[in-house]
Amino acid sequence: MEQKNFDVIIIGGSYSGLSAAMSLGRALRQVLIIDSGLPCNRQTTHSHNFITQDGEKPAVISAKAKLQVDLYKTVHFYSGLAVKAVKKDNGFEILTESGEVFNCRKVLFATGVKDLFPEIKDFENCWGISVLHCPYCHGYEVKNEKTAIIANGEMGFEYAKLISNWTKDLRLCTNGKSELTLEQTETLNKHGVQIFEEEIDSFENQDGYVQNIILKNQEKITVKAIYAKPPFEQHCPIPETLGCDINEQGLLKVDAMQKTNVAGVYASGDCTTQMRSVAIAVSTGSFAGAVINKELTDEDF
Known part of the structure; x- marks a missing residue:
């Protein structure tokens, strides 16, 4: 130039x-x-x-x-x-x-x-496709679907509250020992949010569209969308x-x-x-x- x-x-x-x-x-x-x-x-x-x-x-x-x-x-x-x-x-x-x-x-x-993506196999491949950061940008398209949130502690609690506006079929994966307070845990349970503390191994997916979260104990969580804030x-x-x-x-x-x-x-x-x-x-x-x-x-x- x-x-x-x-x-x-x-x-x-x-x-x-x-x-x-x-x-x-x-x-x-x-x-x-x-x-x-x-x-x-x-x-x-x-x-x-x-x-x-x-x-x-x-x-x-x-x-x-x-x-x-x-x-x-x-x-x-x-x-x-x-x-x-x-x-x-x-x-x-x-x-x-x-x-x-x-x-x-x-x-x-x-x-x-x-x-900066976590050490979860295929997280990056699904990012922006079925692993989402913002419900205002993508929540409508996966409304009322089986949905997971990867977060812990205060952020996990607040994120679950927010996403519950788009779907009630919700589970929270803390990817390790929960840092939620007893009161937060009871509130999430009351609203039907399942909590999984086992670490995550990988995502089963087809071309970036997630089908199952595979935990390290090999348990499968079937979902269509995941919210995460890496x-x-x-x-x-x-x-x-x-x-x-x-x-x-x-x-x-x-x-x-x-x-x-x-x-x-x-x-x-x-x-x-x-x-x-x-x-x-x-x-x-x-x-x-x-x-x-x-x-x-x-x-x-």
């Missing part, structure tokens, strides 16, 4: 990054999107709870978005991995894995998170190397304007919130783009 200097570089070209780029492109800003092509929902079969796109395949949404953003001639795309960012007096220098260097006044991280880490380590704060959940800390604690650095989408959905990623990206344009305008006026 011949052009090396931009108003804004967006690292991450999925829903949030593309949404920010549209805001900035419509504001006539010179924008570069650097994207490595690995969205965290790449295995998810359908996206839901996003008006006008309900039930659409995530890849179709992002492809259509990219085509629309590409119509704005001040927005440019670079396929590759950003590996380093250096703060300069007048902005930032971004280095890619292939050795190219780009400069910008502001940088937006829309880089998502990387899920731990995660930031997909991109660059914000931390720039000095951006991470909150106790492991997310980039931003204020109400999508600003990090480092001047000129913004973040949006899944890397900033536990509410992981396409709709929220689009919303925060669009807002971040408008905020960044306002900051650039104020600096130049």
Whole structure:
């Protein structure tokens, strides 16, 4: 790519990054999107709870978005991995894995998170297909089905309460000794939630669609859907190397304007919130783009 200097570089070209780029492109800003092509929902079969796109395949949404953003001639795309960012007096220098260097006044991280899967055979193969993280995104499609939750303690209790709105045919797998209080256990039992403490060995599945949970004692739990919230880490380590704060959940800390604690650095989408959905990623990206344009305008006026 011949052009090396931009108003804004967006690292991450999925829903949030593309949404920010549209805001900035419509504001006539010179924008570069650097994207490595690995969205965290790449295995998810359908996206839901996003008006006008309900039930659409995530890849179709992002492809259509990219085509629309590409119509704005001040927005440019670079396929590759950003590996380093250096703060300069007048902005930032971004280095890619292939050795190219780009400069910008502001940088937006829309880089998502990387899920850290448990040591359960075929968990990863089922993730986003029948092992789900969000009932608002996928609960309607498995309503009233045999469902399991993999969680423990307070999180397991609250998760079971929430999911019971979508199905009463529910079991809680603590994947080891239960950390529920006696009162929580009694409440779940009263509501018909079965509790299994045996560790999980694997999932029997067909092309990612779970059929049985196999416990380490070889007991089978027949289910059609599983909810789980595995731990995660930031997909991109660059914000931390720039000095951006991470909150106790492991997310980039931003204020109400999508600003990090480092001047000129913004973040949006899944890397900033536990509410992981396409709709929220689009919303925060669009807002971040408008905020960044306002900051650039104020600096130049």
